[in-house]
Amino acid sequence: xxxxxxxxxxxxxxxxxxxxxxxxxxxxxxxxxxxxxxxxxxxxxxxxxxxxxxxxxxxxxxxxxxxxxxxxxxxxxxxxxxxxxxxxxxxxxxxxxxxxxxxxxxxxxxxxxxxxxxxxxxxxxxxxxxxxxxxxxxxxxxxxxxxxxxxxxxxxxxxxxxxxxxxxxxxxxxxxxxxxxxxxxxxxxxxxxxxxxxxxxxxxxxxxxxxxxxxxxxxxxxxxxxxxxxxxxxxxxxxxxxxxxxx
Amino acid sequence: xxxxxxxxxxxxxxxxxxxxxxxxxxxxxxxxxxxxxxxxxxxxxxxxxxxxxxxxxxxxxxxxxxxxxxxxxxxxxxxxxxxxxxxxxxxxxxxxxxxxxxxxxxxxxxxxxxxxxxxxxxxxxxxxxxxxxxxxxxxxxxxxxxxxxxxxxxxxxxxxxxxxxxxxxxxxxxxxxxxxxxxxxxxxxxxxxxxxxxxxxxxxxxxxxxxxxxxxxxxxxxxxxxxxxxxxxxxxxxxxxxxxxxxxxxxxxxx
Numbered sequence: 001x002x003x004x005x006x007x008x009x010x011x012x013x014x015x016x017x018x019x020x021x022x023x024x025x026x027x028x029x030x031x032x033x034x035x036x037x038x039x040x041x042x043x044x045x046x047x048x049x050x051x052x053x054x055x056x057x058x059x060x061x062x063x064x065x066x067x068x069x070x071x072x073x074x075x076x077x078x079x080x081x082x083x084x085x086x087x088x089x090x091x092x093x094x095x096x097x098x099x100x101x102x103x104x105x106x107x108x109x110x111x112x113x114x115x116x117x118x119x120x121x122x123x124x125x126x127x128x129x130x131x132x133x134x135x136x137x138x139x140x141x142x143x144x145x146x147x148x149x150x151x152x153x154x155x156x157x158x159x160x161x162x163x164x165x166x167x168x169x170x171x172x173x174x175x176x177x178x179x180x181x182x183x184x185x186x187x188x189x190x191x192x193x194x195x196x197x198x199x200x201x202x203x204x205x206x207x208x209x210x211x212x213x214x215x216x217x218x219x220x221x222x223x224x225x226x227x228x229x230x231x232x233x234x235x236x237x238x239x240x241x242x243x244x245x246x247x
Numbered sequence: 248x249x250x251x252x253x254x255x256x257x258x259x260x261x262x263x264x265x266x267x268x269x270x271x272x273x274x275x276x277x278x279x280x281x282x283x284x285x286x287x288x289x290x291x292x293x294x295x296x297x298x299x300x301x302x303x304x305x306x307x308x309x310x311x312x313x314x315x316x317x318x319x320x321x322x323x324x325x326x327x328x329x330x331x332x333x334x335x336x337x338x339x340x341x342x343x344x345x346x347x348x349x350x351x352x353x354x355x356x357x358x359x360x361x362x363x364x365x366x367x368x369x370x371x372x373x374x375x376x377x378x379x380x381x382x383x384x385x386x387x388x389x390x391x392x393x394x395x396x397x398x399x400x401x402x403x404x405x406x407x408x409x410x411x412x413x414x415x416x417x418x419x420x421x422x423x424x425x426x427x428x429x430x431x432x433x434x435x436x437x438x439x440x441x442x443x444x445x446x447x448x449x450x451x452x453x454x455x456x457x458x459x460x461x462x463x464x465x466x467x468x469x470x471x472x473x474x475x476x477x478x479x480x481x482x483x484x485x486x487x488x489x490x491x492x493x494x495x496x497x498x499x500x501x502x
Contacts (some may be wrong), residue, residue, distance in 0.1 A: 010376075014501065051352040053500040077354035091265040100261065103254040106354050147351070156352075206360025 086143020335433025376410025
């Protein structure tokens with residue numbers, strides 16, 4: 001089966017030397033992949049390359065098997081994403097912002113889609129408030145709702161639980177589980193390991209721009225296991241650097 | 248493509264109409280220019296100070312011709328600046344507010360979104376220019392300048408046309424806001440445009456300088472700038488439309 005979104009040996013670096021290196025990742029239908037890593041590990045960069053916000057310097061980023069540049073635009077209508085800031089314009093109400101996102105994704109019945117997602121994320125009492133007047137958490141809810149309202153078959157969310165209250169976190173979790181069960185391919189980044197362990201089929205660990213291993217979601221003391229993987233990778237890098245300096 | 252463009256035009260129109268910047272900018276251009284023009288007229292009618300009358304220039308005559316010449320002079324600099332600030336905001340705010348990331352990975356191309364911004368800007372600027380001409384006609388009539396004859400109608404048409412032509416001149420602002428990833432980057436270029444336009448008039452570059460041609464044309468009652476010189480605005484604008492849409496197409500979120 002062709003992956004919905006995929007990276008093949010993708011490398012994208014910045015002038016300061018940070019970036020992502022030789023990343024291989026596939027998002028497939030019905031699976032939730034959690035991307036975990038410390039701040040600065042490269043999670044957001046990976047997601048940006050995956051969504052075409054950054055072009056890889058080597059390797060490929062693919063949507064349904066096509067390079068992002070040559071993928072048909074219509075294929076993007078089935079993708080939902082929230083990377084960094086929610087697409088919520090301060091001067092517009094929550095409902096208007098949702099309408100804007102829906103229209104830009106070519107949703108056929110905009111009103112029905114908005115009504116559904118407002119109920120799903122309990123946004124009724126905030127729907128007619130301007131986004132500027134919403135709390136950070138509620139604004140995030142609007143952003144998540146905007147990313148999911150068109151029932152995408154591929155979902156990429158960067159730290160979606162940021163600023164969400166516990167009720168919002170539960171609603172998001174249920175929404176993602178239901179969407180995965182309906183066949184969506186999902187990538188979620190987080191630094192809350194317990195949170196992602198509850199919903200992920202696969203947990204991918206990222207460190208210093210590289211995918212360094214997987215954790216089984218049912219790993220006992222998962223945080224401890226995570227730090228072990230990261231520490232082992234850091235030590236290996238230190239050794240390699242030492243060898244380079246020594247040689 | 249067409250459905251995407253329609254959706255993007257709707258989105259841009261809703262954003263501009265809903266924003267404080269859009270409302271204040273619209274009011275500042277229409278009411279601001281009308282009030283300044285009216286105040287000059289009032290000053291001309293009430294003062295006997297020869298120095299002040301000299302400063303008021305054509306407006307001192309206290310007729311339609313002088314009143315509308317004053318208005319095009321203000322529009323040539325102030326209107327241009329006002330339009331440019333709105334354009335800088337339309338493009339630069341996506342970066343400042345972080346909404347630019349949400350404009351990737353959509354079924355609407357970013358070039359289409361940039362084009363929609365320009366179309367909405369053109370429509371807004373045209374509406375403001377027409378409205379300003381209508382308000383000026385009302386102000387002049389209320390001030391007792393007499394009936395609107397053919398010459399006055401032509402001057403009002405030039406006033407509106409000056410506004411619409413300013414759209415082409417301001418396009419570098421959208422490109423600058425895109426490259427600088429900020430409203431301020433666009434505003435800086437807006438200020439530079441106004442200065443360059445004024446200086447090139449003083450330096451006698453005249454009608455061959457696209458930045459100055461529309462204002463010179465309107466101020467000279469359409470005499471000193473030829474249609475060919477005015478038509479240079481079309482390639483000037485087209486070059487910047489291409490530069491803007493290409494920058495949006497090739498854009499990466501690498502900063």
